[in-house]
Amino acid sequence: MSEKKSSSGYSAPILYKAFAIIEEISNAQSQLGISDIARKLNISKSTVHGVIQALIDLEVIRQDNYTKKFRLGPTLIHLGNKALAGVDLRMTVRPFMEELCEEFKETIFLGTFDEQRITIIEKVDSPADLKITAPVGTNIPLFSGATGKVFLAGLEDPVLKNILAARSIPQYTSNSITDPYQLLKEIDKARKLGYATDFEEYIQGVNGVCVPIPDMPGRNLAALWMVGFTQTFNADKMKKAITSLKKAVGNIQESLRN
Template sequence: MTKRYQAPIVKKAFDILTAISRSGKGLRISDISACLDISKSTVHGITAALEEQGAIRRDPVSKRYTIGLTLMELGKAAYERVDIIQTARPVMEHLMEQCNESVFLGIRNQDRVTVIDIVESRKDFKISSPIGTPLPLLAGAVGKAFLACMPPADAADYLKAHPIRRFTARTIIDPDVYLEELHTVKSRGYALDDEEYLVGVRAVAVCLSPFSDQLPALWVVGFKAGMSDDQMPHIIDQTLDAARRINRALA
């Protein structure tokens, strides 16, 4: 097995941050040096860089370092992401049991959609994707759901700057037709994907209410045999109901 390279300076920086965060009154350079067995010159260089980025702050009187606002903001963002996952998870599990298809939770990240949680179907053959997987924004139901939340003019500008890639023979690549589809999505409150991203796969997606600075979405994905024309109305209703329940819990 190939041993992964670990940047020593990065590890030392995290060790310093950890030591400072665990201290009650903050640490001086001499304290950090003695605690971590790192030379004072190295500690001085790392703390100067961390202070410049706002990760730590130095009291001008005591010379002690404490955690800075940048780390607090990063911690808040991480906590909020965990909070939405914990809130949505039981609803997603219930939705999976009702539909017997995989249920995804994701957030928009510029031109991508990042999967932040998934409840897999119990079926032997199911759609799955690792948490953290980035999906193209202009692919399938979830992308339509996100773009339908934008003002029409902004969505049109986005499509001009980002040509739609053809994934299957059913992918909508005409910007005008896509914009008409977004209007339909906005009016009915959900987006559909009928083999537009993956052959033989259907999906239903709903945008959730904005949470902090994030725009999350919920979507159900399965093979067309399980998400048949007869089953789709039930799956759509259950997905919309799940989205309402998550929104109420996050409000």
């Protein structure tokens, strides 16, 4: 890797190496180890090790306990989510959310995920007097019905299994899936179908459907989900909502590319 200088002429090689390592981990299709990073960037293993230890201390990256390889950590992802929340993503997605709300008269949420929390970054409330709602900025649990399944489906298997092994799955309602094996089956189903559903799994009397907004194969930039009371948001309406949500996501991806 070649050294760079700032516009002022000042050189900070270790900083450039740190960003190069972060970028390499971010762009990788699978997790990388120290040897992988050193080879790809043509820098010594000892240098990579030293930089990575500092990045781990700052929670910019994390080391997987199972594979001993590295992935982005909550600090960097949280900062990225803040940037996305404030600029293009919300502006691009909002009109599609309004169209979905107009069509189905149910509340629509847009959210992001940083492996620690799911955060609502935009919403369009149902026009009904009695509705499901939550403020922008609300963090919702990782195991939150359809939304949780979609974001978990975007993780690599070793990361996903570590999360399931390290955390107990809460029982929010009598329909909550608390068995890790059953939840893995639901997550695999979400991967194959490109959406997830829940019938009163997170909130009693509330159904939900969720569709990912991917930024590359296997990685989800965000997700769009619709929730409603069981009386109005029944299985037939949910089926129609899935079709409309997937169509909206396709249009959102096209808009983001442009």
